[in-house]
Amino acid sequence: MIVTIVTPTLNAVEYLKECIESARRNTTKDIEIEHVIVDGGSTDGTVELARSYGLRVLQGKDSGIFDAINKGSFDSSGELLGFLGAxxxxxxxxSSAVVQAYRKSGRRWVVGGIKWTDSKGHSLGRLAAPPNWMTPAMLVSLGWNPIMHMGTYFSRxxxxxxxxFNITYKDSGDYEMFCRALTKAPYGRIDQTLACFRRTGMNNSAIHGSRTAAEWARILAEHGPSSNAQRVFWRCLLKGYFNLGNPDWLLAKMADSTRTTLKLQPKPHF
Structure with a gap:
């Protein structure tokens, strides 16, 4: 089976080598990894690096990350499509876990867990795949997206x-896409960590906070529950599910909250 991995890039040379090599290591005797790079105009050697690995690079201006991912996905050949940031x-x-789950479950898309890391690769906790009984209304009630794009694979x-992806969404196209997908079909859940999501402080949602909030409001209006009481119920249920099911992630989150609180506290004067 051919599994396509699409990676949008723009001046991403700092981390791209590790990304490419990680995808390459997932080639097996039964699985071919087709890694497509979609570049929006890099000037730092990103394109040259990708080509030095023999990868196909699609170049040209785009309307954002999700437009770039669409271009790479539609101009590829894999039976399964995955999306990996640079x-x-x-x-x-x-790849073996993804293909096995896809074949065994008979689902049209599959979702696995991820591990968060900081810019240097230090672990910030793992997040298991969400329950496959989750509906779009439940998902948007949570207030954040636990279906991580680097752990999600669609049949072509x-x-x-x-x-x-709906390219009118600049930051939350994955959130909106996964809600639409859930309205049509549940996913196959993979009980395995598939990828590392690096938190660098330069992630789109971190940079464009107000724009992201506006996009989430659109998604909530489209897919949210009919009443605020339902929203609170689903939020509390899923929050408990994730906190109890991901103890190292919860501890990392609490530690990060503690650090943030300490930073905000005024320094004593002596």
Missing amino acids: DDVMLDGA SFFEELGG
Whole structure:
């Protein structure tokens, strides 16, 4: 089976080598990894690096990350489509887990867990794949997206049926896409960590906070529950599910909250 990995880039040379090599290690005797780079005009050697690995690079201006991912996805040949950021890492054995889950579950898309890391690769906790009984209303009630794009794979036919990502969403196209996908079909859940999501402080949602908030409001209006009481119920249920099911992630989150609180406290004067 051919599994396509699409990576959008723009001056991403700092982390791209690790990303490329991680995808390459997932090639097996039964699985071919087709890694497509979609570059929006890099000037730092990103394109040259990708080509030195023999990768196909699609170049040209785009309307954002999700437009770039669409271009790479529709101009590729894999039966399964995955999306890996230039600063993300595909963990060893991920492709085998994805293909096995896809075939065994019979689902048109599959979702696995991820590990958060900082810019230097230090672990910030793991997040297991969310429950596959989750509906779009539950998902948007949570207030954040636990279906991580670097741990999500679509069959080509399903991706094409969905029309790809909605490129009017600049920061939350994955959130909106996963809600639409859930309205049509549940995913196959993979009980394995598939990728590392690097938090560098330069992630789109961190940079464009107000724009992201506006996009999330659009998604909530489209897919949210009919009442605020339902929203609170689903939020509390899922919050408990994730906190109890991901103890190292919860501890890392609490430690990060503690550090943030300490930074905000006024320094004593002596």
